[in-house]
Amino acid sequence: MTLKEIKDLVQGEIICxxxxxxxxxxxxxxxxxxxxxxxxxxVNNLLLLTxxxxxxSIRTCEMSDINFLLIVRGKEVTEEMQELxxxxxxxxxxxxxxxxxxxxxxxGAGLPAVY
Amino acid sequence: xxxVYHVEGGDFTNAGSTSSQVKRMLKKIGVSxxxxxxxxxxxxxxxxxxxxxxxxxxxxxxxxEDHIKIVLDDEGPGIxxxxxxxxKGYSTASQKVREMGFGAxxxxxxxxxxxxxxxxxxxxxxxxxxxxxxxxx
Numbered sequence: 042m043t044l045k046e047i048k049d050l051v052q053g054e055i056i057c058x059x060x061x062x063x064x065x066x067x068x069x070x071x072x073x074x075x076x077x078x079x080x081x082x083x084v085n086n087l088l089l090l091t092x093x094x095x096x097x098s099i100r101t102c103e104m105s106d107i108n109f110l111l112i113v114r115g116k117e118v119t120e121e122m123q124e125l126x127x128x129x130x131x132x133x134x135x136x137x138x139x140x141x142x143x144x145x146x147x148x149g150a151g152l153p154a155v156y
Numbered sequence: 157x158x159x160v161y162h163v164e165g166g167d168f169t170n171a172g173s174t175s176s177q178v179k180r181m182l183k184k185i186g187v188s189x190x191x192x193x194x195x196x197x198x199x200x201x202x203x204x205x206x207x208x209x210x211x212x213x214x215x216x217x218x219x220x221e222d223h224i225k226i227v228l229d230d231e232g233p234g235i236x237x238x239x240x241x242x243x244k245g246y247s248t249a250s251q252k253v254r255e256m257g258f259g260a261x262x263x264x265x266x267x268x269x270x271x272x273x274x275x276x277x278x279x280x281x282x283x284x285x286x287x288x289x290x291x292x293x
Contacts, residue, residue, distance in 0.1 A: 075257035079197045079266055093257045097204075100172035101257065104179065104200045106193055121169070 042066050042152055044109060044132055047088065050150055051136040051143050053111065056118050058132030066109060068155045071144050075101040087155055090147075092140050094118055099125045099133075108132060113140045161215045163206045165232065168256055171207040174215050175200040181217075182224070187292050195290045198270035199226055201263045202286050206230045208253040210283065223272075223291045234280040242268065242276075 045062040048055065055062070064086070071090035072078050078089060078101050088109045091098050094116035102110055108131050112118060115137040126133045136143055148154070159181075161174040179196040187195075199215075206213040210232030218225040235241045242264050249259025268274050271288040278284040 073257060074260050074262075076201070076260055076262035076266055079201065080262070080269075091257075095256060096169060097171065097256045097258070100176070100200070104172070104175055104193070104196045106189065 042150065044088075044134070046150075047111070047147065047152075048134050050146050051111070051134075051138055053134040053136040056112075056133040056135055057123050057127050058130070061108075061130075061132045064109065064132070066152065068153050069144070069147055070155045071140060073140075078102075078105055078107070081105060081107075081155060083155075088147075088152075090140060090143055092116060094122070096122055096125060098122075099129070099131070102126075102131060103129045110134070111136065111143065113138060113143045157219045159217045159219070161217070163203060163213045163215060163230075165207060165209070165211040165213070165230075167207055168252075171204050171256075172200055175203050178217055178224075178226075181219070185219075187224075191290060191292055194270040195224060195226075198267045198288055198290070201266045201270075202226075202228045202288070204256075204258050205263050205284075206232075208249055208256075208258060209233065213283075222293060223289055225287065225289045228286040229283065230285075231283045234282055235276075235278040235284055236280050238276055238278060 066088045067086040069088045073093045090111050092114045110133045112135045175196050182192045210230035213230030216227045244265050245261040247261035253259040273289040275287040
């Protein structure tokens, strides 16, 4: 599934990385705990769902080689976060939906969990 | 090659900036992506630990041909029981740290899982020293 399709399914808005919306996503991980995210080994074409919207969620993606981030619950994305995400060529999408609803929609549309 | 970075306790805005610089450096010299990732994940957890628990610290990165050695020396409260701190789920983190997405007692286990060699020493009331080595092959 492409990021563009994901964005449409969750009625999301693009914060940055619009030029990468045709990228394919193969699996999803959802967590507000960054130490859990840091345990992931295979993150190729992985989308991270999180309700944690701060510099550390972007830093964690940077360290984990995760390029695609979907922020749930409509949390604010600061300019600093956006700059850091852009520096790392990340796609950041935001949805007003809750974590459970977002995960349910994506899982129902056929996107599997990372494990 | 030796590089020294300073980290301030409580400075969550910059937490991870050293890890970011080290990541760029390792990528630039052509270290494999898997080894870059395990090194910076270990370093990032350790860097966040300084920000979360210590007053200040220095990170010394020694880059050799076949390995990287990272020493994190902090001035802080120290760890009274390292074995206990190494257990998954044990945490003394503040609410502020938890709001940052950490503090679930996974930091030291994550560091261990991503290091080829790890040595932790600590003195209560003085600080903690973490030495980790990762080989490039």
